[in-house]
Amino acid sequence: MDLILENNAYHYELEKLCRLFYPEEPIRVMEDGTLPPNPAPLTAVARVEKTGNSVQLKASLSEGKAVLRAERAYEPGLFGDQNPERQLAELLYGLLVQKTGFTPRWGILTGIRPVKMLHSLIDRWGQDKALQIFMDAYHVSRQKTRLALLTLHKESSILAQKKPNGFSLYIGIPFCPSRCAYCSFVSMSVEKTMQLIPDYVTCLCREIRAAGRVAKGLGLVLQAVYMGGGTPTTLSAEQMDAVLAAVQDSFDLSACREVTVEAGRPDTVTPEKLRGLRRRGVTRISINPQTMQEKVLQAIGRRHTVQQVLDAFAMAREAEFDNINMDLIAGLPLDTPETFADTVDRVCALGPESITVHTLALKRASRIFQQGEQRASGAMVAQMLDYAGQKLLSGGWQPYYLYRQTRILGGLENVGFAKPGFEDFYNTVIMDESQTILACGAGAGSKICAPDGRLTRVYNFKYPYEYITRHKEILERKEKVEQIYETFAHT
Ligand code: SF4
Known part of the structure; x- marks a missing residue:
């Protein structure tokens, strides 16, 4: 699989996101937005376009002639976002789910410590809002959100x-x-x-x-x-x-x-x-x-x-x-x-x-x-x-x-x-x-x-x-x- 990044440096996160869907495939990342001379059968593109004061996010997934596309305007500050990374990942995630029919239960979260992530959201937003962000912005399933919360409560009492x-x-x-x-x-x-x-x-x-x-x-x-x-x-x-x-x-x-x-x-x-x-x-x-x-x-x-x-x-x-x-x-x-x-x-x-x-x-x-x-x-x-x-x-x-x-x-x-x-x-x-x-x-x-x-x-x-x-x-x-x-x- 090729992952082509245009005007962004979200290599680390987006590559891990693709790996969730294609765990065994080699993933080649082109950070300069160019297509390699010998393209892989499957290509993902994640692009950030700046026009004046607005920023447009675009993603595509192509295999032969079949192409899936999605785009949205970047909303600064949405769910605390300080840059377009999460919103761009969300866009590409939607295409990967559509293409593979597979919905990861941890959504777009690729890190190894989801409980720590939930903890920092709770510190920032309070429990109710944090749980909502976990499910709505990061697409974590209800069941895994509950598991993370149960773990967090237990973990906190041990860490005390x-x-x-x-x-x-x-x-x-x-x-x-x-x-x-x-x-x-x-x-x-x-x-x-x-x-x-x-x-x-x-x-x-x-x-x-x-x-x-x-x-x-x-x-x-x-x-x-x-x-x-x-x-x-x-x-x-x-x-x-x-x-x-x-x-x-x-x-x-x-x-x-x-x-x-x-x-x-x-x-x-x-x-x-x-x-x-x-x-x-x-x-x-x-x-x-x-x-x-x-x-x-x-x-x-x-x-x-x-x-x-x-x-x-x-x-x-x-x-x-x-x-x-x-x-x-x-x-x-x-x-x-x-x-x-x-x-x-x-x-x-x-x-x-x-x-x-x-x-x-x-x-x-x-x-x-x-x-x-x-x-x-x-x-x-x-x-x-x-x-x-x-x-x-x-x-x-x-x-x-x-x-x-x-x-x-x-x-x-x-x-x-x-x-x-x-x-x-x-x-x-x-x-x-x-x-x-x-x-x-x-x-x-x-x-x-x-x-x-x-x-x-x-x-x-x-x-x-x-x-x-x-x-x-x-x-x-x-x-x-x-x-x-x-x-x-x-x-
Ligand atoms: S480290 Fe654990 S998994 Fe690896 S060979 Fe030893 S027993 Fe098996």
């Missing part, structure tokens, strides 16, 4: 627990037993990189201790710890114990309300590991079936069975975990609305304290994307999410964080649902980007949040090998965090 000098600690374990078909994460399959794990753990513990010194020096208060990946439980019980011991030795945990460890792959969970986690003060774990259908598990290369999910869950209860999350994905290959509903029912019947319902995102580096594997349509996925939402709400799980991803099927969303009191603080602050996160491990990125809300990011090396061999630089980057805080004090 942030402490002024609070922060969260993220620990990354980028290893997995095998690669899932939908994954583009830089996780190293254990078979190939087993020999890196001992050195990785040694370096990680060193970085955790360095982060502890930084936090102590700055007087920061640790509120949550999240060990994610990859699959942290790929490590042995001793290796996980060493990492958690480094956390306990390096930080004051007296104000820490949760310690989460992702035990994502049930085939990596053992009673010994779970008991070790409990002994080290882990309060929450995540056991992620993604699906409770054997054929779907096989299709996505998870290499574990439904029975292993059930066993891992029972083991976790046996080890006295009273806060368990389970992740599901809607839209996986071979799944249907009926089999997905069965998955939701079976997971609800287990009674985990939280359930996170993801929508499949077509990540470029994933096997699903690269091999063009068959998956559910956007309409089917919408049906799956509808079922999950109704079932979870009626079962007492409430939405508390929500985000979208690029190339997510149907332009839909990922939602964390939890029973009251079991919402994950870390997941909420990371979505809101309003608290410092110190991150340790390969591929991890610290986010340093200034008092005025500005974020500064400090990244670690992506790959475990680099992380180990250039570890001195990693430790130097931790010192940079102190310098960043000093600059806040002087600005």
Whole structure:
């Protein structure tokens, strides 16, 4: 698809809008208004025309001889618009809906944080008007508007627990037993990189201790710890114990309300590991079936069975975990609305304290994307999410964080649902980007949040090998965090 922009620089927003409708097509953007020498079969044009004091917005969508057109006068200040971007997007959106017959439930919103968007509208206009703008100006469906509002209320009550000098600690374990078909994460399959794990753990513990010194020096208060990946439980019980011991030795945990460890792959969970986690003060774990259908598990290369999910869950209860999350994905290959509903029912019947319902995102580096594997349509996925939402709400799980991803099927969303009191603080602050996160491990990125809300990011090396061999630089980057805080004090 070609997207031609004339007299405007709304490349970013308009390209993402086209991608909502054509998630798998390459989109070529011509910012100078010219047609490329070898035009794609489908061409979208978005034009801003200034004549005297008036501004006219024009959009067209053409495929061969079939052309759809729309235009309108730009109305400055309409719904708070400070430039023509939203109104031009709305114009093009109308043509894309007409052409494809597909109406995205989040309307013209392309950002990954629709709840944040609703929040800022409410701050500006008050709740009633903001909801109306969400639906009328951004074309968000009534159902998704309600979901965003429910999430916002829950999220606000969790964010109210942030402490002024609070922060969260993220620990990354980028290893997995095998690669899932939908994954583009830089996780190293254990078979190939087993020999890196001992050195990785040694370096990680060193970085955790360095982060502890930084936090102590700055007087920061640790509120949550999240060990994610990859699959942290790929490590042995001793290796996980060493990492958690480094956390306990390096930080004051007296104000820490949760310690989460992702035990994502049930085939990596053992009673010994779970008991070790409990002994080290882990309060929450995540056991992620993604699906409770054997054929779907096989299709996505998870290499574990439904029975292993059930066993891992029972083991976790046996080890006295009273806060368990389970992740599901809607839209996986071979799944249907009926089999997905069965998955939701079976997971609800287990009674985990939280359930996170993801929508499949077509990540470029994933096997699903690269091999063009068959998956559910956007309409089917919408049906799956509808079922999950109704079932979870009626079962007492409430939405508390929500985000979208690029190339997510149907332009839909990922939602964390939890029973009251079991919402994950870390997941909420990371979505809101309003608290410092110190991150340790390969591929991890610290986010340093200034008092005025500005974020500064400090990244670690992506790959475990680099992380180990250039570890001195990693430790130097931790010192940079102190310098960043000093600059806040002087600005
Ligand atoms: S468990 Fe998660 S990180 Fe690991 S391969 Fe699967 S999707 Fe990727």
